Amino acid sequence: MKTINCCLIGTGRAGMIHARNYNGRIRGAKLLAMCDANPEALTAASEEVNAEYLYSDYKDAIKNEQIDAVIIVAPTKFHKEIAIAAANAHKHVFCEKPLAKNEEEAQEIIDACAKNNVKLQVGFMRRFDASFQEAKSIVDSGAIGEVTLIKSLTHGPSEPKKWMFDIRNSSGPIGEVNSHDFDSLRWMAGSEIKSIYAIGNNFRSPEVKEEYPDYYDTVAMVIEFEDGKLGMIDGAQYVQYGYDARMEILGTKGSILVGDQGKCSVTVANSDQQISKPAMPSWRYLFHDAYIREDQAFIDSITNDETPLVTGHDGLMAIKAVRCGLKSLLENRVVKVE
Ligand SMILES: NC(=O)c1ccc[n+]([C@@H]2O[C@H](COP(=O)([O-])OP(=O)(O)OC[C@H]3O[C@@H](n4cnc5c(N)ncnc54)[C@H](O)[C@@H]3O)[C@@H](O)[C@H]2O)c1
Structure with a gap:
């Protein structure tokens, strides 16, 4: 070979x-x-x-x-x-x-x-994460019936860099963190996004409110898919407590939870009778294995002459969703995704 x-x-x-x-x-x-x-x-x-x-x-x-x-x-x-x-x-x-x-x-x-x-493959590594893949195969098996509602969130810990405050350049959290959620939702739903309604606010950087009145660090989005499924995404930057990426899929006969906030399965109980666990520090840590599997899949798609799991079309649709999400937030109305 x-x-x-x-x-x-x-x-x-x-x-x-x-x-x-x-x-x-x-x-x-x-x-x-x-x-x-x-x-x-x-x-x-x-x-x-x-x-x-x-x-x-x-x-x-x-x-x-x-x-x-x-x-x-x-x-x-x-x-x-x-x-x-x-x-x-x-x-x-x-x-x-x-x-x-x-x-x-x-x-x-x-x-x-x-x-x-x-070949053209786009870097949505969540599709290669073992837990997300398990959830997708459970959805496809019909074990939770028909999917009705998919919820997804991404919260990033880091303080925004100065250029991110201008959301016409950065798109804010919708672009910085939620493009992954849009891709995961489309993948799990097996349907395209039909409309988005987004609201957001700046809670953590009040000092830039005057210079950047549109800047938001937290966003909530309600989504409708072409086949009628429902979606919800929330995104936040500068949460400080850690990196957080989770999903919940509700079906007519059950539900699936993907991910938790812990770095690993360690729980510490102390003499004050408090229980704690280390939080996930970074996307690099959470998706370490997913990046390897993503790169392997790209090489396999070349070697076996197969279509990559994440295509240029998926990349394009995430960009479209980010644009429509931001438009909805700025214009305070439901935006149809053409
Ligand atoms: N999949 C993910 O979760 C994920 C995470 C982080 C970043 N990204 C994406 O990866 C890309 C890079 O982000 P980053 O955070 O690593 O940025 P970075 O600034 O850390 O690194 C970019 C590198 O590209 C180099 N560079 C700049 N112009 C170049 C050019 N014309 N030719 C060759 N090299 C050039 C820079 O010198 C720098 O070393 C972005 O598109 C970003 O959105 C994806």
């Missing part, structure tokens, strides 16, 4: 998760090259993982004919140009979420990959 030679483009926070995976954890793949526009980031990455070729410009990287696939983990504003150039150079494309800045760009990436007959 041919080894799939990969080039990681972007060696930052999320990039290094993939670098460590492709550096020996993924069957049938090799981390042949890495590329980062920042020489310091590239040097630090090359000190941690082995890659034969190092590039500061992705245009040079994709000229390397030994490279079969690119893993794009550069900032989102560069995804379109890198993905299209890679597809046109006949490289398979894995692209972190969000696939692009907007739906038009996402469609251009999808078209370029289709035209060049290369």
Whole structure:
């Protein structure tokens, strides 16, 4: 079986998760090259993982004919140009979420990959998490009857960076954390989102209210699917207590809970007769194995010539849902997802 030679483009926070995976954890793949526009980031990455070729410009990287696939983990504003150039150079494309800045760009990436007959997988790693996959197979088995309502939440611990306060750039929590929930809801529902109503408020950063009156750190969304199923998503940033991603699926004959707030199954009881457990610190920790399985699935889809589990269409629909969610929040009305 041919080894799939990969080039990681972007060696930052999320990039290094993939670098460590492709550096020996993924069957049938090799981390042949890495590329980062920042020489310091590239040097630090090359000190941690082995890659034969190092590039500061992705245009040079994709000229390397030994490279079969690119893993794009550069900032989102560069995804379109890198993905299209890679597809046109006949490289398979894995692209972190969000696939692009907007739906038009996402469609251009999808078209370029289709035209060049290369795979395109988008980085919604929750679909590869063992608990989410178990829930999906229980849903598909009919064990909880017909799905009626799906609830999903993501809360992030970190203080927002300054640029995030301008929600026309960041989309706020709807874009920063809830794009994963939109994808999970669509996946579990097996139906497209028909409408969204979102309300939000800024509870944790009152000092920016004057400069950024639209900024919100907490959002609640009510969703209707095309086939009539119902959905609810909540999102929050700067919650501080930890990273929290959970889902509840209600059916006509039962319900499924996915996830909890604990880092591991440890509960501490003390002499004050209090019980505590460590909270989940980060998405890197919670989805550690899901990222490995996601990368393995990408390589398997190339090796076996199969459609990736998370497609360009899924990436596009999440971008659309984020746009409509934000529009609903800003205009305070139900928005139909065309
Ligand atoms: N799946 C997830 O849960 C998840 C989590 C975090 C980030 N992401 C996504 O991953 C992407 C990167 O995010 P991050 O947090 O790792 O960012 P980051 O800023 O930590 O890293 C980005 C890296 O890309 C490099 N870079 C910038 N421009 C480049 C270019 N033109 N060519 C090559 N390298 C370039 C930067 O120097 C930096 O090292 C974003 O699209 C983000 O949304 C996804």
